[in-house]
Amino acid sequence: MATTKTSEESVNIDDFDALLEALSAEELENVNDFIDPEHSYLPASDRSNYRIHKTPTGPYDRNKLLGFLTEQGQSEKDWEEQKPFVPGEKKGKVWLAPEVAKPTHDEEDEFTHTEWDDLLTNATETEIVELAAILGFTGLINQVQYHAAVTDKPISTNAGGWNAAAKMEPLKLIPPEPDNMTNVEECIEKAKANDKELTKININNIQG
Template sequence: MSRTVAFGRDVLGAPDVDIEDLLACLSPSEVQALLDELASDPDDKHVPASVRTSYRCEKNPTGDLDRGSLITYIKGEAVKHPDKEEEVKFELGFKRGKVYEPKYTQEELDLMKREADIAEKVRLDEDEEMALSSASLEDIMNLADILNTNPQNFIREAYSDPLPFFPPEPPNQTNPKITDFAVSTLCLALEQNSALKSLNLESNRISPDTVAALFESLASRKNGILEVRISGQQQQKMGFRVESKIANAVQLNPRLLRIGIDFQFPEVINRVSKHLISNMDKLRIQRQVKEEKSEINWTPCRTIDQTNIQEQEQELGQEQEQNQGEEQEQEKDQEQEQKHDQELEDEQKQESEKEQEEEEQEES
């Protein structure tokens, strides 16, 4: 009796087929095989690897998995069964086995014959071919412009720009295993730091609260850090509470100039950027003041006696005359430089005008 017949009728040929009737026609082994086939999904990462396929091993386990003994057994089997020697030894330039011969359809053969005929018809003389082979792409384009034709009539090749070379990136020097414990220990050291100027902790597993504690430790007066890079952590979205704590710590730091971190809220970004700009302005003003002080040459203090007043006045007069002479020489040098720059500009203008006139003549 066929298994498709149940309850006195053909189940598959019936108009109202019920899934329970179909399952009732299957044996337990067939039902289990069907379940395994439907439940198996090789791309499902949420289930164990043994369940992703429909294969089920029915053998009983002989014991716990011992990786060392398994590798030793595999090596022993490899030694017992050596590789077969090749019947034909390798020789450079000699092909072993069957040589691949491409098979073409009749349409492909006709197309290849047509292309060969066209190439034979457009073949030039030897002198012309030598001239075109030695010509550059710009020469061919200029010749096509003169003859008012398509450059592909001269050379049937596709040109493309050479691929740019991008040097490989340097290896990542950061340690991706830095965690909260290591950063907490680092915070204690940074509070007394005066030599370290740059800190890079990118691409690690540091929690947001630890990042905030790091910036708070950098706000101490003895710290000398100028640059911090801490983006690319495992949890990128830190929340407004942590970002506001980081912004408050940054505003207490008068030396920090650059920060590498991704903020989510515009208010925090505005506060941090304004403070960094103010720190850079303060540093620039301090540098200008130092440069101005270094340019001034103060004369040493002198004791004035009634007997050498005239000598001091003469020396002051000579110094003033020397200063005036130096100022006049500087003014003359500036005037000469301005004249030289003006002459260069005039020459460039004349050359550009000449080039324009020559282009207009060529076009006419």
């Protein structure tokens, strides 16, 4: 009577070797169909369960294969349709666009004249640009106009006007700062003597 080993018992690898030696070639092939070798160097065709045992019909010829497929497709009969195609005939439910209700005229929607209309109508272009900067409409003005309106500076006439495009501003030459001629030794002596006149020492970019 054959005995089976439980999962808790140790399994000897020699038992598998003896079992594989007793299998035939067909049985070994069936075992390979259920086992993935998980070998990275093994070709994918050898790891697949799909096997072809047909003898090759000849060398691969692409043009001959395309010609055969075209001829076979043209010679085969089309599937029979339950309802033949009729030009211009609509099948199923025809889609109709939903009706859009037209807006009704309401007296409350009429334009009401206010004091702001007079102010905006009589406002100059500079005032409109300044108002746009205050309201944050940065897309309607350029950077120079926005900066002038925020800092309460007059807007230059060369800024571009209303809805102006961004452009390069002329370069403003700023003279360099004078050299720092602080006497380090003198400052040290005054600091040690606790001189009251020594209230600030500039140590930025000391020369010499």
